[in-house]
Amino acid sequence: MPRFLKTSAFRLTLAYTAVFGLSVLLLLTAIYWTTAQNISRTIDEAITSDIDALAQHYNTRGLGGLVEAIERRTGPANVSGSLYLLTDPKFRPISGNVSAWPANATEQGSWVMFPLAGDGTEAAYGRAKAFRLPAGFHLLVGRDTRALDRFQDLMAEAMGWALAGTLILGLGGGALVSRRVLARIDGISRGAETIMRGDVSHRMSTTGSGDEFDRLAATLNAMLDQIERLMTGIRTVSNNVAHDLRSPLTRMRAQLETAVTQGGSEDDLRDTCAAVLAEADGLLATFNALLSIAEAESGVRLKDAVEVDLGALVEDAADLYEPLAEEEGLSLTAGPMAGVSVHGSRELLFQALSNLLDNAVKYTPAGGAVRVSVLPPSEDHGPVLEVRDTGPGIAPEDRERVTDRFVRLDASRSTPGNGLGLALVSAIARSHGAALELDDAAPGLAARLVFPATEKA
CATH class of the missing domain: 3.30.450 (Beta-Lactamase)
Incomplete structure (x- = not known):
């Protein structure tokens, strides 16, 4: 049959x-x-x-x-x-x-x-x-x-x-339709087998008719695109993690090996342990940042979202970083403060704002100024969190890639960090439906978290 x-x-x-x-x-x-x-x-x-x-x-x-x-x-x-x-x-x-x-x-x-x-x-x-x-x-x-x-x-x-x-046309049409349906299903099955053999770049073919099979193929292709992006991201992160961890692990091993083979005074051993602990703290900070990015992208911490007063958030962050700014010879001011709030995780938003302030204080030279403020919503967007500094800023061609994981510009190589700060800010912004915008402050950098406009009832 x-x-x-x-x-x-x-x-x-x-x-x-x-x-x-x-x-x-x-x-x-x-x-x-x-x-x-x-x-x-x-x-x-x-x-x-x-x-x-x-x-x-x-x-x-x-x-x-x-x-x-x-x-x-x-x-x-x-x-x-x-x-x-x-x-x-x-x-x-x-x-x-x-x-x-x-x-x-x-x-x-x-x-x-x-x-x-x-x-x-x-x-x-x-x-x-x-x-x-x-x-x-x-x-x-x-x-x-x-x-x-x-x-x-x-x-x-x-x-x-x-x-x-x-009766005649129904039977004949049934045979014709069955053959056509079977051919389309066989095409999808062959495509799946190709992907199972390891060719993740393969995509399901479409006829352009827009029928159910075309929609199914388009859905599968979109899913495969997302899987390929995730796999590429995993490979990239794995490579970057391996690259960024190799140096501190090598230094830790060398320091411990020196302490074991050459010995030394109690003070020398204490200095070696302190250096190893510092390297370990840096590694833990890197893993914590990666976990925070994954947590922000998953949206797990948004399940208990609340109304967050952005003005109060800015005041708390400014109070936290003001002593550090004074120590670096900077002036840190907060304002203006628009009386607005957003729906989200206060802990994540505070983390994002803290990262922006940390970068501003870290890269602004002594005698400079840092200002953090809340801008009111407009017709095109919702409220805006802005951190503006008078530091060296970021070149326009680098502003998009600095939000990728482990990206550090040449000018910041001598500054402590792991290249995950802005990646975490960007992930937190996306989880709240917001966007991280980096602009020229002339001089310096203006980093903004732009929240979406609230839908009017």
Whole structure:
């Protein structure tokens, strides 16, 4: 038996064909009533769908777009008996193929039957729905019912042929659809096997039709892109960790080896232990920073988010760093303070602000100034936390990459640090829906945490 005959798609098509055939047989006993009901419902749904489409034209393109859409629908290609009438607030026609507004179309959203100007050979009526547009305009959308009347007359004869055609086409279509579905599934399966063999750069192919399989392939490709980015990030972080840990571990080993092989006085051994402890503290600081970045990116600590007063946050951070700034010969000021708050983790936001202040104090030369402030929200964004200094700043071409892990610019190589401070700030900002912006303070650097604008109710 061919494989497609065993597929769920073919069995579903076969079952649908059988049920539909049985339904046709049952419908033959009450063909006129059933046909009238089904066709009337179909017409009503088509009218409602048409109304939604025209309303969308009006909402997006205004009155001119609506008039254009109606004229296109009432042109020579209008063979479906569609009826349209757009009037001004005084019911004077603007566009459409109905000469005048029906007298019985008085209620908003009401269905009406009204006579049409026919050729005299048969009665002509239209079924339509009327509603009022913004600015007082009125729109009537409907269908000519003569096609329905003629269709009912032909239905009895057509149903016999339709039953036979349904069975034949249903089975043939089931085989065709099953083959097509099976081919698409096989393509996805082959792609998955390629990826399982280690080629993570492979992506599922799409046909451009936008069907369910294309959407599935696009979803899988997006997932694979994210996995590849994560794997690249893991490799990068692993390489950077190995590179940044090798030097301090080598120094620790050399110091301990010297102490073991050469001995020395008690003071020498104490100095060696102190140096090793300092190196160990640096390693712990690096791992703690990496853990903090991972924690911020995971959003775990945002589960218990609260309203954070940014003004109070800035005051606390300024109080903490003011003694250090004075020790370095800097002036640290706080203000202005906009009375705003954001929803988030106070601990994480305090950590981000502390990192920015630490960098500002660390890289600003003696005699310089550091200012931390809260800027009010605007139409484009929410509140802003800003740390501005008079230090050397960051070159424009380096401002994007300094937020990557373990990136240290040449000018900061002689300054203690692990290259994770701004990466942590950026991760905390993203977890709060904010953005870290680095700009020229002329002189110095202006580092800003820009929070998103609050949606208005």
